[in-house]
Structure formats: structure tokens, C-alpha cells
Amino acid sequence: xxxxxxxxxxxxxxxxxxxxxxxxxxxxxxxxxxxxxxxxxxxxxxxxxxxxxxxxxxxxxxxxxxxxxxxxxxxxxxxxxxxxxxxxxxxxxxxxxxxxxxxxxxxxxxxxxxxxxxxxxxxxxxxxxxxxxxxxxxxxxxxxxxxxxxxxxxxxxxxxxxxxxxx
Amino acid sequence: xxxxxxxxxxxxxxxxxxxxxxxxxxxxxxxxxxxxxxxxxxxxxxxxxxxxxxxxxxxxxxxxxxxxxxxxxxxxxxxxxxxxxxxxxxxxxxxxxxxxxxxxxxxxxxxxxxxxxxxxxxxxxxxxxxxxxxxxxxxxxxxxxxxxxxxxxxxxxxxxxxxxxxxxxxxxxxxxxxxxxxxxxxxxxxxxxxxxxxxxxxxxxxxxxxxxxxxxxxxxxxxxxxxxxxxxxxxxxxxxxxxxxxxxxxxx
Numbered sequence: 001x002x003x004x005x006x007x008x009x010x011x012x013x014x015x016x017x018x019x020x021x022x023x024x025x026x027x028x029x030x031x032x033x034x035x036x037x038x039x040x041x042x043x044x045x046x047x048x049x050x051x052x053x054x055x056x057x058x059x060x061x062x063x064x065x066x067x068x069x070x071x072x073x074x075x076x077x078x079x080x081x082x083x084x085x086x087x088x089x090x091x092x093x094x095x096x097x098x099x100x101x102x103x104x105x106x107x108x109x110x111x112x113x114x115x116x117x118x119x120x121x122x123x124x125x126x127x128x129x130x131x132x133x134x135x136x137x138x139x140x141x142x143x144x145x146x147x148x149x150x151x152x153x154x155x156x157x158x159x160x161x162x163x164x165x166x167x
Numbered sequence: 168x169x170x171x172x173x174x175x176x177x178x179x180x181x182x183x184x185x186x187x188x189x190x191x192x193x194x195x196x197x198x199x200x201x202x203x204x205x206x207x208x209x210x211x212x213x214x215x216x217x218x219x220x221x222x223x224x225x226x227x228x229x230x231x232x233x234x235x236x237x238x239x240x241x242x243x244x245x246x247x248x249x250x251x252x253x254x255x256x257x258x259x260x261x262x263x264x265x266x267x268x269x270x271x272x273x274x275x276x277x278x279x280x281x282x283x284x285x286x287x288x289x290x291x292x293x294x295x296x297x298x299x300x301x302x303x304x305x306x307x308x309x310x311x312x313x314x315x316x317x318x319x320x321x322x323x324x325x326x327x328x329x330x331x332x333x334x335x336x337x338x339x340x341x342x343x344x345x346x347x348x349x350x351x352x353x354x355x356x357x358x359x360x361x362x363x364x365x366x367x368x369x370x371x372x373x374x375x376x377x378x379x380x381x382x383x384x385x386x387x388x389x390x391x392x393x394x395x396x397x398x399x400x401x402x403x404x405x406x407x408x409x410x411x412x413x414x415x416x417x418x419x
Contacts, residue, residue: 014227020182022226023214040221040229045342047226048233062184065175077343080378134173 013054017047021064025071031113031132032075042078046071068133069125069143076116076124115162122146123154130155171203172196181210236336236385279351280318282372282412284311297414302367302400304417310359311416313338313372316351320374320410323347324384325356330366330399332392334385337370344378367399368416375409383407 025046030039049070050057060066112131116124122144129140130151141151172180172193179185180193197203286309287294297303297311305311313325322344325337338345338356347354362368373384387405395401404411 011227014230015223017230018223018226019214019218022221023210023217024178024182026217026221027213036220041233042342044226044229044233047230048236051230051234062179064179064182064184068175074342077340078380080343129175133175135175136173139175 010051013051014047017050021047021067024064025067028068028071029075031109032072032116032128033078038078042071042075046074065143069129072125072128073121076121079116080121111162115158118161119158123158126151126154127158171200171206174206177203177206178210181207236334236381279316280320280374280410281316282374282414283314283353284370284414284416285314285355286311297416299412299414302415302417305362305419307419308361310361311370312355312359313370314353314355315347315372315374316353317347317349317374318351318410319349320376321346321349322375322378322409323356323372324375324379324381325370325372326381326384326388327362327368327370328388328392328399328402329364329368330397332389332397334388336381336385339381342381344373344375344381346378347374362416362418365418368418369399369402370414370416371405372412373405373407373409374412375407377408379407379409 022043026039026043029042029046030036033039033042046067050063050067057063057066109132112127116127119127125144126140126146129135129143130137135143137148137151137155141148144151176185176193180190185193197207284297284303285294286297286303286305315323317323324339324344326334326339327337328334337360340346345356371384371388373379384405384407387407391402391405392399395403399415402413404413
């Protein structure tokens with residue numbers, strides 16, 4: 001099931017993943033799932049995928065970018081499958097109000113997170129990579145294997161629906 | 168837009184993924200930008216906090232546990248030289264022949280849903296359909312491909328469980344069901360699977376109206392396994408919503 005061989009030091013590989021990427025991946029999972037236990041489970045799934053094809057993973061131009069993409073996609077799917085999803089986002093209007101008019105301005109990453117449930121999976125991923133990872137349009141398009149106009153359109157849709165001014 | 172580098176770029180610099188001009192430019196920026204130095208520092212703190220919260224041993228054990236449920240690497244479906252012709256033959260032959268064993272749960276009965284396991288992949292054996300009623304012996308090297316008629320259902324998850332109680336996610340999407348198109352035409356899931364090891368392996372496909380968490384289906388399979396006292400022949404339907412299709416394979 002898992003690749004391995006005499007020359008493959010599995011424990012060393014795991015330690016590299018832990019020390020280089022653990023914080024980033026766990027942070028992304030916690031940001032989306034808002035629960036430490038579930039974030040840890042999700043993180044383990046993401047790294048298990050990396051370990052299942054470790055040589056391919058290492059050959060990625062940016063292993064970190066790959067991991068963040070997989071983590072984002074994985075967590076969005078976890079959220080999509082939850083019945084509590086809608087309930088979790090009952091505070092959307094409140095969040096928007098606070099973000100734009102309230103005394104306690106929420107960070108953009110929190111606004112993005114709170115609005116995700118309104119959008120399809122690809123728009124969710126595009127919004128996270130653009131607003132949270134602060135990738136450029138071109139980088140997001142390349143990561144999601146979509147054209148720049150397509151990604152721009154999705155981000156414009158996200159901005160319009162969430163009441164943001166497009167920048 | 169800001170002139171500061173994006174967060175992901177800073178993360179990549181921190182883990183040593185940037186090289187050459189890109190790295191030098193960013194490092195030059197950091198020398199003069201206290202804001203970005205603070206951002207880098209916060210990323211380091213994030214890693215430190217992670218390591219305080221989750222030890223390496225705990226991380227390692229968790230990843231290894233999760234790795235056991237990563238689906239086996241799919242092997243290419245064996246369609247020899249007459250690939251397209253064989254595929255057409257599958258489409259024509261499969262539908263009238265296959266009567267799937269359906270274990271329905273819930274109050275609604277969906278029409279038209281079924282599942283087909285096609286077996287093939289060795290030069291010495293012809294392709295065949297796994298029997299819904301009987302044990303289906305596999306020859307060494309044979310591969311299994313799963314076809315389905317979704318009927319009115321929109322989601323599919325496929326798992327298998329072996330005699331050691333190990334559950335493997337065969338088809339799903341990042342911890343949840345795979346979204347499929349409703350319809351009465353037979354569609355095949357991508358790639359084919361070769362089951363390793365020996366003994367019995369029960370393949371279970373669940374078609375449902377709502378996405379199911381794979382973890383929930385796995386737990387239900389383990390519970391059914393325990394109820395059947397480890398006898399895969401006696402394993403009954405899983406306690407999950409949707410329509411279930413079971414096939415029992417005997418690995419060589």
C-alpha cells in the first residue's frame with residue numbers, strides 16, 4: 001500500500017514533513033475546520049497522501065504549495081459533508097457587518113472563512129489561495145489548473161457576493 | 168496591491184523552497200522590511216506552537232494510521248490491443264447480464280441504481296462480472312473495475328474490508344463521497360484496483376442522496392465486521408443511509 005524500500009528512510013521522511021511543513025498544514029486545517037482534533041485528523045490524512053507517493057511529492061516544484069492545495073481541498077470537502085455546515089455559518093451576516101461597519105474589524109482571512117459556504121468548491125479554493133495565501137491570480141490559476149480569466153471571474157463573484165470591493 | 172510578498176511566498180522562503188534570484192530578492196526585501204520580518208517570525212512561531220501541541224511521535228503515529236486507509240495505488244485497467252472494442256463490448260454486455268444484489272436502507276426505494284464489478288487483467292483469463300450472490304475467486308494479477316448506475320443518487324463511496332478488519336477507501340473524495348451524475352447508464356470509476364494479500368475481501372459501494380463521510384462508512388463497516396464476528400460471508404448491510412451493493416472476493 002505504501003511505497004518503501006531499503007533506501008527509503010520512512011522515519012526521516014516523516015520528520016522532514018513534521019519539521020518543515022507541519023505548522024503550515026496544521027494551520028490551514030485549523031483555520032478551516034476550527035477544531036484542533038479535527039484539524040489534526042485532517043493534517044494526518046494530508047501527510048498520509050504525501051507519504052503514499054513520496055517520490056512524486058518530493059518531485060513537486062513546490063512541495064509546500066502542493067500540501068497547502070491538498071489540505072485546502074481536503075478540509076473544504078470535510079466541511080461540505082457536514083450537516084452542521086449551514087448552522088456554522090449562521091453568523092455570516094454578523095461577520096460581514098462587523099467586517100465593514102462594526103467596531104471590531106475582522107481580518108480578511110476570517111471574513112473569507114466565514115463566507116465560504118456560499119460558494120462552490122473551486123471558488124472556495126480560489127478565494128483561500130488568493131486572499132489567505134496571497135498568491136497572485138496567475139499562481140492561483142496555475143495551481144487550480146484553470147485559466148486566469150476563469151479564476152478572476154470566480155474571485156469577482158466571491159467579492160461581489162461577500163460585499164467586498166474588487167481590488 | 169501591496170508590495171510585500173504574499174504569505175505563501177514567505178512560507179516557501181522559510182522552508183528553503185526558493186532559490187536564485189527569487190530568494191535573493193525576497194531576502195533583500197526582508198532586510199529593509201520590518202513588517203515582513205515580523206510575518207516570517209510569526210510563521211516560525213506557528214511551527215513552534217505546532218511542535219509544542221503535537222509531538223513528533225504523535226504526528227508520526229497519526230500519519231501512519233491514516234496511511235493505512237489511503238486507497239491502494241490504482242493499476243491501469245487492462246484492456247489489451249482491442250481497447251476501444253472491448254470497452255464497447257462492456258457497455259453492451261454489462262447491462263442486461265448484471266443484476267446487482269441491492270441492500271436498501273431508509274424508506275425511499277430508488278429505481279435503476281446498480282453496481283458492477285468487472286474483473287480482468289491477465290492474459291489467461293477473460294473478463295467477467297463478479298457474482299452478486301456468490302464468492303468470486305480472483306486469479307493472481309487480476310484487477311477489478313467498479314461500474315455503477317447511479318439511478319437518482321448523487322453520491323458514491325466505495326470501500327473494502329478484509330479478514331483482518333482493515334478497511335480501505337477505494338473511491339471517495341478527500342474524506343467524503345464522490346459526486347456522481349444521476350442516470351441509468353452504466354459508468355465506470357477511473358482506473359482499476361488490484362487487491363493485495365490473500366483471503367476474503369468484501370467490496371461495498373454506497374450510493375446516496377447526500378455525501379457521506381468516509382470515516383463514518385469505515386466505522387460502520389468495522390461495526391458490521393464485529394457483529395459478524397469477523398466472518399465476511401456473514402457481514403450484513405452497513406448502518407449508513409443510501410443504497411448498498413456488496414461483493415465478496417477471494418484473493419489468491
